[in-house]
Amino acid sequence: MVRKNIVVIRVVTLEDQTLLRMHGDLIEAYYPALRTDSYCIGEQPRGVCDLKTKTLAVPKIIALAKKHQDADAIVISCCDDPAVEELREMLSVPVIGAGTAVSAVARGLGKRVGIIGITEYVPEPYRRILGDDLIDLGRPEGVTCTLDLMIGAGRESVLRKARELKAQGANCIALACTGMSTIRIAREIENSCGIPAVDPVMAEGLFAYYACLQSER
Amino acid sequence: MVRKNIVVIRVVTLEDQTLLRMHGDLIEAYYPALRTDSYCIGEQPRGVCDLKTKTLAVPKIIALAKKHQDADAIVISCCDDPAVEELREMLSVPVIGAGTAVSAVARGLGKRVGIIGITEYVPEPYRRILGDDLIDLGRPEGVTCTLDLMIGAGRESVLRKARELKAQGANCIALACTGMSTIRIAREIENSCGIPAVDPVMAEGLFAYYACLQSER
Structure with a gap:
C-alpha cells in the first residue's frame, strides 16, 4: 500500500505541537503505512468533556474537516464522536470517530x-x-x-x-x-x-x- | 512491531498449497507486519456450508488450534466462527473468527x-x-x-x-x-x-x- 494521508482532528485547543501531534504520532507508530497531519479546534482549551462542550465543538470540527477532504481518511480523535455522523452524511472521504x-x-x-x-x-x-x-x-x-x-x-x-x-x-x-x-x-x-x-x-x-x-x- | 506469526485455520480440506495459503497470503499482503502459516481440517472437501458441517468441523478445529498455541494469534477463517467461542475459553492466545x-x-x-x-x-x-x-x-x-x-x-x-x-x-x-x-x-x-x-x-x-x-x- 502506498503511504496514506490521514487527517487527525483534535477536539481540544493545543498550542504545543508535540501535544497536538501526539495521537497522530501514536497512529504512525502503530500503522507505519499511515502518515498523519493533526489539526485542532479553536477556543476550547478544556476540550470536549460534556454535552455542552460537545455541541460547541461540532461546527468547528465540520469546518476543519471540510478543508481536508483530499485526505485518505479523517479521524475525529474523541470518544464522544462529535460531528462524525454529520460528516459521514456530508463528505465522501471516510470519517472515523474514536468512540x-x-x-x-x-x-x-x-x-x-x-x-x-x-x-x-x-x-x-x-x-x-x-x-x-x-x-x-x-x-x-x-x-x-x-x-x-x-x-x-x-x-x-x-x-x-x-x-x-x-x-x-x-x-x-x-x-x-x-x-x-x-x-x-x-x-x-x-x-x-x-x-x-x-x-x-x-x-x-x-x-x-x-x-x-x-x-x- | 516485530513480525508476528499468525496461524490461519481453513475449514475446508485442501491439498493444493496455493489454495490452502490463499487467505494467509491475502493477510500478508494487507498487513506486511504479519506472517502466516495455514492449516486445514481433514475430510471436509466441501468445507463448512451448513450447521451440520459446522458441527462436524468444531472438534477438528479445536485439535488443530491446540497444536499452535505458540502463535501470536489464531485466525479461524470462516464466517460461521466454528469453534471460536470454545477456543477463546480454552486458550490464552487471541482467537479471531472471520464472522x-x-x-x-x-x-x-x-x-x-x-x-x-x-x-x-x-x-x-x-x-x-x-x-x-x-x-x-x-x-x-x-x-x-x-x-x-x-x-x-x-x-x-x-x-x-x-x-x-x-x-x-x-x-x-x-x-x-x-x-x-x-x-x-x-x-x-x-x-x-x-x-x-x-x-x-x-x-x-x-x-x-x-x-x-x-x-x-
Whole structure:
C-alpha cells in the first residue's frame, strides 16, 4: 500500500505541537503505512468533556474537516464522536470517530464489555453499539478530566475500576477517553486483569488503516 | 512491531498449497507486519456450508488450534466462527473468527448493515453483533457454495443483492463467506453501490493485527 494521508482532528485547543501531534504520532507508530497531519479546534482549551462542550465543538470540527477532504481518511480523535455522523452524511472521504472504533473493536473481542471513561454519561456510540452488553459502573473515582489520568492516583483508580468491571462479568474493557491512550493504560489493564482493553487511538487508527486498505485500487 | 506469526485455520480440506495459503497470503499482503502459516481440517472437501458441517468441523478445529498455541494469534477463517467461542475459553492466545471480525467492522462503518452470504441462515456472529440493525434479504440467486461465486453469473447475482440491500436502507454491506474475499468482490460492491463492503479476510486480518499490536510489550 502506498503511504496514506490521514487527517487527525483534535477536539481540544493545543498550542504545543508535540501535544497536538501526539495521537497522530501514536497512529504512525502503530500503522507505519499511515502518515498523519493533526489539526485542532479553536477556543476550547478544556476540550470536549460534556454535552455542552460537545455541541460547541461540532461546527468547528465540520469546518476543519471540510478543508481536508483530499485526505485518505479523517479521524475525529474523541470518544464522544462529535460531528462524525454529520460528516459521514456530508463528505465522501471516510470519517472515523474514536468512540465508534473502540465500541466496534470491543464488540469483536468480548461478549460483555465494561466501559471506563471520564464523563458522567456513556458516550452515544458506546450505548448504540454495545447496547445491553455494556457494563457501566460510572467514572473512576477522582477522575473527571484527562489531567487526572496523568497522576498515580488516577491510574490506580482506572485499574481498580477495570477490576470491578471484570468482577461484574466484563470480558473486555472499552476505554472511553483518548486521554487513556496518551497514558497508555490499556496494556496495564490487560496485565492487571487478564482481559483485553481497547485503546482509543489504536482503535481509531485501525479503522483508518482499514478504510485505506479497502480504498486501494 | 516485530513480525508476528499468525496461524490461519481453513475449514475446508485442501491439498493444493496455493489454495490452502490463499487467505494467509491475502493477510500478508494487507498487513506486511504479519506472517502466516495455514492449516486445514481433514475430510471436509466441501468445507463448512451448513450447521451440520459446522458441527462436524468444531472438534477438528479445536485439535488443530491446540497444536499452535505458540502463535501470536489464531485466525479461524470462516464466517460461521466454528469453534471460536470454545477456543477463546480454552486458550490464552487471541482467537479471531472471520464472522465476528466482519460484523464488528461493519458495526463501525454503518448503522444499517446488509448481509450477503451463501448459507440459508444468518451466521450466529452476524445475528448477535448486528441484531436489529441487520438487513437480510436471503442468498444471492443461484449462489449456494463458494464455487458459484467464481463464475460471472454468481458475481452479478452478488452485486444485484448488494443493490437490493442498499435500496432497503443498508449503508454498509457485511460479506458472510470468505469465498467473497477470494474473488475480491468487496471493492466491486463499493464501486457499484457507493457504500462500504466488509471483506472477511481483510477483517479477520485486521483483528489479528490489532491483537498483535496490543500484545506488544
